[in-house]
Amino acid sequence: MKITDIKVIVASPGRNFVTVKVVTDEGLYGIGDATVNGREKAVVAYLQDHVAPCLIGRDPGRIEDIWQYLYKGAYWRRGPITMAAIAGIDMALWDIKAKAAIMPLYQLLGGRSRERVMVYKHVGGLDIAEVVDGVQALREQGLDAIRAQVSIPGLPPIYGTGPSTDQAAGGMVQALPTEEVWATHKYLPLVPKLFEALRDNVGWDVHLLHDVHHRLTPIEAARLGKDLEPFRLFWLEDAIPAELQDGFRIIRQHTTQPLAVGEIFNTVWDCQQLISEQLIDYIRVTSVHAGGVTGLKKIFDFASIYHVRSACHGPMDVSPVAMGCNIHVDVAIPNFGIQEYSGYTEATHDMFPCAWSYERGYLQPGEAPGHGVDIDEAVAEKYPYAPAYLPVARLEDGTLTSW
Numbered sequence: 001m002k003i004t005d006i007k008v009i010v011a012s013p014g015r016n017f018v019t020v021k022v023v024t025d026e027g028l029y030g031i032g033d034a035t036v037n038g039r040e041k042a043v044v045a046y047l048q049d050h051v052a053p054c055l056i057g058r059d060p061g062r063i064e065d066i067w068q069y070l071y072k073g074a075y076w077r078r079g080p081i082t083m084a085a086i087a088g089i090d091m092a093l094w095d096i097k098a099k100a101a102i103m104p105l106y107q108l109l110g111g112r113s114r115e116r117v118m119v120y121k122h123v124g125g126l127d128i129a130e131v132v133d134g135v136q137a138l139r140e141q142g143l144d145a146i147r148a149q150v151s152i153p154g155l156p157p158i159y160g161t162g163p164s165t166d167q168a169a170g171g172m173v174q175a176l177p178t179e180e181v182w183a184t185h186k187y188l189p190l191v192p193k194l195f196e197a198l199r200d201n202v203g204w205d206v207h208l209l210h211d212v213h214h215r216l217t218p219i220e221a222a223r224l225g226k227d228l229e230p231f232r233l234f235w236l237e238d239a240i241p242a243e244l245q246d247g248f249r250i251i252r253q254h255t256t257q258p259l260a261v262g263e264i265f266n267t268v269w270d271c272q273q274l275i276s277e278q279l280i281d282y283i284r285v286t287s288v289h290a291g292g293v294t295g296l297k298k299i300f301d302f303a304s305i306y307h308v309r310s311a312c313h314g315p316m317d318v319s320p321v322a323m324g325c326n327i328h329v330d331v332a333i334p335n336f337g338i339q340e341y342s343g344y345t346e347a348t349h350d351m352f353p354c355a356w357s358y359e360r361g362y363l364q365p366g367e368a369p370g371h372g373v374d375i376d377e378a379v380a381e382k383y384p385y386a387p388a389y390l391p392v393a394r395l396e397d398g399t400l401t402s403w
């Protein structure tokens with residue numbers, strides 16, 4: 001079998017998606033996700049100009065060799081654009097191999113290690129009462145794990161806390177980045193009150209999660225972790241930026257609060273210290289941003305040695321293709337933790353017919369050969385690329401800050 005064509009399809013059925021289609025001379029083709037939210041066209045150019053010409057005529061079955069060829073062969077290693085381009089190709093190659101074997105992808109990864117994949121969904125609200133109502137509503141829909149975020153009184157809603165984050169049509173995403181306001185001293189005393197109210201109202205039989213969006217310093221995160229200990233959170237996510245992996249040691253010294261990080265990591269090298277020193281409990285890498293199925297497996301296998309569990313990033317801009325790959329990995333690996341799942345717009349589902357399914361808080365990979373996700377190119381043509389960016393954040397005095 002030989003690769004004869006590599007198409008890159010950009011479409012925006014609510015969010016922009018960059019989708020790779022690898023075509024072979026035997027009629028089989030594979031689909032991959034290469035979306036980097038807000039930087040989509042950089043990956044398109046990388047794939048079209050620098051990757052596709054090198055792969056025409058190659059054997060699509062040599063997945064590891066092609067992964068190494070694109071990773072080592074570029075000389076410029078790692079980074080979100082490179083690794084998303086590699087991911088798009090890698091997912092498509094696994095799709096082709098599993099279709100050729102007439103097996104669902106998880107069978108090639110060693111078969112099932114569990115019967116179903118637990119997900120968490122998000123609830124945001126302008127005040128604590130609104131969040132409590134939202135969490136109760138998701139409990140009634142069968143969710144066993146829920147992420148809760150609340151706006152800070154006196155400040156405008158920030159990303160992840162407004163009620164519209166998970167809504168169709170892009171939520172808070174704008175054509176140019178909006179600017180939000182952040183105040184740590186107003187946030188820190190508020191969060192324990194949120195989780196106290198949640199435990200009082202929804203009890204202890206549900207996993208509650210919270211995302212800090214990289215907004216704290218290590219000692220501030222340590223304080224928050226201690227204050228949240230009585231409410232037994234499943235995890236505290238992205239407490240600090242992780243370029244400086246040592247920072248997590250300070251948090252760890254002060255609190256037993258489980259920690260999660262890694263949704264913007266691209267390789268095992270971005271979390272090598274965090275994992276080998278057991279400074280985190282969940283690693284949040286996702287197939288599209290961490291080198292595809294091959295990249296994800298390398299990271300999760302490494303993490304399994306150190307008691308670190310998987311928790312793939314899964315917002316709306318991780319396309320149904322990457323979500324499908326995540327679910328196949330989730331169901332196969334021994335150290336699965338949880339899968340983030342925001343759901344998709346109806347237009348997104350129309351564009352990506354898929355074999356995986358969601359029901360009452362749990363996902364199934366489906367039994368279709370391959371990863372089970374296709375792209376309807378006629379539908380994609382109806383939704384042209386629309387420039388969109390995530391917001392940026394500033395302190396009350398105007399200083400640009402992390403989020």
Ligand SMILES: [Mg+2]
Nearest residue numbers: 211237238263
């Ligand atoms: Mg997050």
